């Protein structure tokens with residue numbers, strides 16, 4: 001098999017991995033990168049420049065792990081260049097318009113209103129293109145059998161297991177091994193035995209990282225606002241994180257009303273429509289707030305509303321597997337090769353080495369952008 005990262009190597013954004021396996025050309029995810037106030041796409045053109053493909057229409061399918069913009073945002077752009085099949089879980093499709101239209105859009109400096117409108121209608125067309133895949137039941141693409149398994153992280157997120165005649169491959173996508181307020185942790189049955197794993201290991205280079213320390217700071221701020229009787233604004237980087245936070249706040253201080261900005265409120269509605277327990281009695285849409293500044297209330301959103309508040313905190317925390325989880329999963333799967341992506345660069349290489357040591361004798365590769373990796377196993 002051959003794997004080429006077209007984006008999302010040692011950074012979060014524009015995740016897109018070309019996989020050639022037993023004659024089938026696949027793209028695993030198709031995301032955008034917003035970090036530099038510009039909207040960046042994966043380097044699709046590399047496939048043509050390098051002679052890997054003579055046309056993008058030679059791509060047989062795109063498999064989407066989940067609906068965050070760093071994994072699915074470039075789908076409308078790709079489909080405007082070539083027609084191909086797209087597969088995603090049913091819940092990802094149901095949430096995709098919420099998750100795709102993430103907040104970075106209004107901040108784009110180079111974008112006219114017209115361009116944005118054009119892309120939103122392209123996004124709707126892209127949504128109609130997607131075939132939904134049930135979890136844990138396989139479908140065939142040429143000689144390949146493909147199965148989606150729950151990945152945790154956000155509702156609908158999938159790990160994608162690909163079995164060929166001679167090779168087996170797992171793409172983890174973004175994953176979490178622990179249950180969150182909105183979704184259960186990753187599930188892979190014992191028969192999943194990939195030779196090669198492409199792992200989105202955000203914390204695979206952070207041996208001491210704990211996702212719980214970030215939440216405790218937020219918890220402290222909520223308790224303070226309750227004690228002082230004042231509103232608190234929590235800035236959430238994504239709607240899914242915003243809703244996770246809302247549940248966390250409701251657990252910590254059940255008497256405080258939690259006001260949700262529009263995209264989070266809409267996500268809550270959508271999840272309820274999918275029979276998921278996303279709503280709580282203390283949640284209200286932000287528009288219902290009376291503006292009382294001498295009563296405790298928590299407000300969660302992007303940045304639109306934050307200027308009205310005296311107390312504003314960042315509500316960032318991780319929905320990704322931490323270092324011990326990444327190591328434990330790879331030890332359990334015991335592949336021959338692990339390619340680690342979606343993991344920030346490690347300047348002195350110390351943690352690259354630590355992961356290699358902890359996973360030995362697994363061959364750990366940190367793929368570079370636009371670089372073909374040919375992986376072959378001798379029997």
Ligand SMILES: [Zn+2]
Nearest residue numbers: 068070071174
């Ligand atoms: Zn991601």
